[in-house]
Amino acid sequence: xxxxxxxxxxxxxxxxxxxxxxxxxxxxxxxxxxxxxxxxxxxxxxxxxxxxxxxxxxxxxxxxxxxxxxxxxxxxxxxxxxxxxxxxxxxxxxxxxxxxxxxxxxxxxxxxxxxxxxxxxxxxxxxxxxxxxxxxxxxxxxxxxxxxxxxxxxxxxxxxxxxxxxxxxxxxxxxxxxxxxxxxxxxxxxxxxxxxxxxxxxxxxxxxxxxxxxxxxxxxxxxxxxxxxxxxxxxxxxxxxxxxxxxxxxxxxxxxxxxxxxxxxxxxxxxxxxxxxxxxxxxxxxxxxxxxxxxxxxxxxxxxxxxxxxxxxxxxxxxxxxxxxxxxxxxxxxxxxxxxxxxxxxxxxxxxxxxxxxxxxxxxxxxxxxxxxxxxxxxxxxxxxxxxxxxxxxxxxxxxxxxxxxxxxxxxxxxxxxxxxxxxxxxxxxx
Numbered sequence: 001x002x003x004x005x006x007x008x009x010x011x012x013x014x015x016x017x018x019x020x021x022x023x024x025x026x027x028x029x030x031x032x033x034x035x036x037x038x039x040x041x042x043x044x045x046x047x048x049x050x051x052x053x054x055x056x057x058x059x060x061x062x063x064x065x066x067x068x069x070x071x072x073x074x075x076x077x078x079x080x081x082x083x084x085x086x087x088x089x090x091x092x093x094x095x096x097x098x099x100x101x102x103x104x105x106x107x108x109x110x111x112x113x114x115x116x117x118x119x120x121x122x123x124x125x126x127x128x129x130x131x132x133x134x135x136x137x138x139x140x141x142x143x144x145x146x147x148x149x150x151x152x153x154x155x156x157x158x159x160x161x162x163x164x165x166x167x168x169x170x171x172x173x174x175x176x177x178x179x180x181x182x183x184x185x186x187x188x189x190x191x192x193x194x195x196x197x198x199x200x201x202x203x204x205x206x207x208x209x210x211x212x213x214x215x216x217x218x219x220x221x222x223x224x225x226x227x228x229x230x231x232x233x234x235x236x237x238x239x240x241x242x243x244x245x246x247x248x249x250x251x252x253x254x255x256x257x258x259x260x261x262x263x264x265x266x267x268x269x270x271x272x273x274x275x276x277x278x279x280x281x282x283x284x285x286x287x288x289x290x291x292x293x294x295x296x297x298x299x300x301x302x303x304x305x306x307x308x309x310x311x312x313x314x315x316x317x318x319x320x321x322x323x324x325x326x327x328x329x330x331x332x333x334x335x336x337x338x339x340x341x342x343x344x345x346x347x348x349x350x351x352x353x354x355x356x357x358x359x360x361x362x363x364x365x366x367x368x369x370x371x372x373x374x375x376x377x378x379x380x381x382x383x384x385x386x387x388x389x390x391x392x393x394x395x396x397x398x399x400x401x402x403x404x405x406x407x408x409x410x411x412x413x414x415x416x417x418x419x420x421x422x423x424x425x426x427x428x429x430x431x
Contacts, residue, residue: 003099006106007086016120017146021349021374024119025146025173031118032152035126038112042126042133046076048140048156049272052148052185053164053198055323056265059257060164060198061143062301063269067291068139068276069093069298071283076132076140078153080121083302083318083425090128092135094298101131121145125152139281147174149187160275161188161217163208164268165199168351169321182207194275195219198268222271228263235307235315238262242270250285255292259305259317261327266292303424305331308417308431312409313337316417316424322351325358328418332360338412339364343401344392345423346381347374355419356388364408365392366401370422398426 001009015024036043049064051057058079065077075093082088087096105127113123132140142158144151147170166182174181182204189195189211197208200221212219228240231252238258242250250270255262269292273283295301303318305328313335319328332340340363346352347370359365367382369375382394395401398417405415417427 001103001106003103006103010106010120010123014118014120014123019372019374021347022173024121026119026122027150029150029152029155031116031122032125032155034116035113035118035122036129036155038109038116039126039130042129043156045133046137046140048142048158049160049162049276050142050144050153050156050158050188051162051164052144052151052188053162054167054169054181054185054321055319055327056164056198056261056268057143058318059259059262059265059301059304060162060268061141062299063255063257063265063292063295064272065091065094065141066295066298067269067273067283067288068141068281070291071281071287073138073281074136076128076135076137077299078125078128078132078140079143080124080145081421083421084429088300088302089124090131091300092131092137094300096300097127097131102127105130122152144188146170147184147187149184151188154188157190158193159279160194160196160272161190162196162268162272163188163198164265165323166201166204167321167323168354170349171351178203179207186211189215189217191215191217193217194278196268196272196275197221198271199223199264220271220275222267223264226267226271228267230263233258235313240266242266250288253289253292256295256297257301257304259327260331262304302428303421308427312406312411312413312415314406314415314417314431316427318421318424319418320346320350320420322354322358325355325419328416329358329360332414332416335414337414338410339414341366341405341409341413341415343368343398343405343415343417343423343427344381344419345369345378345398345401346376346419347372347422348376349374352376352381352384353388356385356390359385359390361389363390365390366395366405367392368395368398368401368423370398370420370426372422375422398423399430402427402431
């Protein structure tokens, strides 16, 4: 099979959360351990940083990888889901895994995998760990897919464990309280492995500290140890003064990710860098500056408060749960604009009503649905939104919705695309 045929085979044969949702979720690590055994345990052949959390783990992973890469280390990066190309999930020094490596891996292990019957995610974790081991990466940044305790990535024994924050998402799988969700995320904390907690939250802090004490792991809350004062921001970048305690550590630190929510993630990243220094990695302040100034270029990160065009100003963001949408809407509110136009679609397994309550009533909506089985029907979304006072029109596809919104836009209007990573993915493929 060539690369296209290989991907088609995988999409058709393996249960994929990306497409079908909870039915693809495996509530144990049996398949992952079987795959690791088959591959001669590649997860033990490279040092790693393991990152979990409800929001921010993708941005945090990419920022960390950019810094480690800038420090001269051969850097692996595993994230999910992808937006445009499957190979975005697996990168070496920012470069996507070659198509040839994907096809050769499938050809070599196809028969064995058909016995194991892994999910798409389990298979992808096996591929990434095997690729990193063979490439002799010096540090791999590994982002969990869903949860932590039972996530396939949780077979690594990292240099540092990182938990960005806890919010409302995947409650049907992880639990119906923040404490229950936190317990699942805390499952990545390993015996004696230092822990960085990005955000101090009253409901969940004790879960992490108790788990750290149980495992003999040192821990630090990034937002207690460090502070970020924003000094400049536009649609393409922002900069901060970073304080360690009362001492100015990094003056005018530039970040090429302009989302307001990055002010939290950057503290998590910087605290993790301090921990990696204690683990023996040589990462200077100049390496931090070089990496954060060009995260997109070094790692290929897309979809985080990304400007697609300036005329009209068209922005997309992959925030897709309550906290993610809240952050995006708060930033949109402060943009200068004549009219706000929002291309919006969702998937079925989100808290639809709570999310729609966050959307501004004075915007014009273009309701659509991404092309996957998990998608919430655009007509159903429109009906629920209309009952809540949101005004808009239904479109058969993301592309049609964007075209209509662009056609309606005048100078000074702002066009936002979001509601789901998959809406953003289709927007990036068609704009």
